[in-house]
Amino acid sequence: xxxxxALIALIMASSGAAIAASKPPxxxxxxxxxATQSTAQAHCPKDEIVWxxxxxxVYHEQGMRxxxxxxxxx
Numbered sequence: 285x286x287x288x289x290a291l292i293a294l295i296m297a298s299s300g301a302a303i304a305a306s307k308p309p310x311x312x313x314x315x316x317x318x319a320t321q322s323t324a325q326a327h328c329p330k331d332e333i334v335w336x337x338x339x340x341x342v343y344h345e346q347g348m349r350x351x352x353x354x355x356x357x358x
Contacts (some may be wrong), residue, residue, distance in 0.1 A: 315336055315338075315358045316358075317358040321333055321346075321352075332346075333346065334346075334351075335350070335351045335352050335354070335358075336357060336358050337350065337354040337356065337357050338356045339354070339355070340354075
């Protein structure tokens with residue numbers, strides 16, 4: 285069991301998931317929003333910009349069907 289836990293931790297660390305999971309998006313717990321995709325990309329130049337459906341909590345990447353098209357989103 286310890287080997288499995290160590291393996292999962294290693295995989296998460298190599299993918300960056302462990303770092304992302306340890307940092308909340310903002311202190312208030314609310315995602316930061318931007319008026320346009322270009323302003324979001326300027327704020328986070330090395331990150332991929334995603335669309336969050338704030339009603340369902342589902343993230344959509346650029347090129348996906350619902351990216352920027354949900355009724356509630358950020």
